[in-house]
Amino acid sequence: MTLARGASYAAGAALALAVTACGGDTATPGVSPAASSSTAASTASSSGAPTPPSAKSPTTPPPAKDTPAxxxxxxxxxxxxxxxxxxTVDLKVGEKLTxxxxxxxxxxxxxxxFDIEEKLKAGTPTTVTLTGAEAGLYEVETHEPALRLMMIAVR
Structure with missing residues (x-):
């Protein structure tokens, strides 16, 4: 990653963290509204300050299974x-992630x-498929309690 690209990514991540969650998906194109302060707090470091995705080490994406879809x-x-x-999970424009x-x-x-809101029923797996339509940094979260599941970087 070049220095300029890293700085751009860090600036985008910081902007995403500064915007209020669920306040509307009409923010800057390509940049998703991020977590509310309660969601950001749930991913805070021991010092209490949120750690931007670019500062976490090591950044290991969650285990994924590749399928034809x-x-x-x-x-x-x-x-x-x-x-x-x-x-943070990287997703190419046009790529699908289930x-x-x-x-x-x-x-x-x-x-x-991704305009997706789905009910989660206790103990029952819920499946959603996301397609990277527009480049940007997007949050996947729950509401009760407010938890960040992942950030998706569509590039």
Whole structure:
């Protein structure tokens, strides 16, 4: 990654973290509204300050299975714990990503920038397929409690 590209990515991530979640998906094209302060706090470092995705080390994407329809990532929510740990997943424009989310409680799944909101029923896997339509950084979250599942960087 070049210095300019890294700085651009970091600036985009910082902007995304500064915008309020679920306040509307009409923000700057290609940049998804990010988590509310409660979501950002759920991914804060021990100092209490949010850690931008570019500053986390090491950045290991969640395990994915490749299928003819694209990648599949299984996500499990137990209380306030998200497995695999939230990270940034790269997605090419036009590429599909299928998420299979299983929560131990009823909730709502929201994929910013993909116009997807799905109910989560406790113990029942919910499957959503996302297609990277427009370049940008987008958050996938739940609402009760507000948890970040991942960021998706469409490039």
């Amino acid at each position: 694209g990648r599949v990532i299984d996500v499990t929510i137990t209380g306030r714990k998200v497995t695999p740990a939230p990270t 998420l299979v989310v299983t929560s131990d409680h009823d909730d709502e799944l929201h994929a910013h920038g």
